[in-house]
Amino acid sequence: MSHIDKLDTFEVACKHFLGDFSNFKNLISTQVQSLGGLDWSFDKGSTKVCSADEKGLKKRCKVGVAYRLQVELSQVDAETIWTEFSRFWGATTLNQLERVYSNEELGRYRFIANNSIGDEITCDIYLPNEWNIPQLNMLGCISARYRKADIQEV
Structure with a gap:
């Protein structure tokens, strides 16, 4: 195995991803008045082998x-x-951005940031109306990588 970038190990990728994710949540909490001071629920996710x-x-x-x-x-x-x-994630490794317009007339917004190796963040916003429970959900996944220990053994 040739030289591996530090961000390519599972542990480092997780640390960076979770840091960026938290920073983005904090950023929009300061930029959107409705989000200020609210108590977000956080799910640390699960690791799959x-x-x-x-x-x-x-x-x-x-x-x-x-x-x-x-x-x-x-x-x-x-x-x-x-x-x-788009500004925040565009400046990270998850800089392939997409906005799904197809359900916006129903008050449903979806923004996606990902990269070529499969790391991804989706942001879903449901505006209040008769079809939606108003909410903001952000979901992330970190694609498959080797652990640091596995790479050092090789």
């Missing part, structure tokens, strides 16, 4: 990392969050 490769090593991934909030947001708030989302 992949089947062994030809060398007998198993990569790990982390899924289900989430910040959730039941909150009534406005269209303006959703646009502000998109602006901050």
Whole structure:
């Protein structure tokens, strides 16, 4: 195995990902008045172990990392969050950005940031109306990587 970037180990990728995720949550909490001072629910997710490769090593991934909030947001708030989302994640390794417009007429917004190796953050905003329970959900996953210990053994 050739030189491996430090961000390629599972532990380091998790640390960076969780730090960025928390920083983004804090950023939008200061930029969107409706989010100020609210108590987000956080789920640290779970680590899954992949089947062994030809060398007998198993990569790990982390899924289900989430910040959730039941909150009534406005269209303006959703646009502000998109602006901050694209600016913040565009400056990280998750800089492939997408906005799914297809359900916005129903008051449902979805923003996605990911990268070529499969790390991803999705941000779903449901505005208050007869079809939606108003909320903001952000879900993240860290794609499969080797642990530091596995790489050092090779």
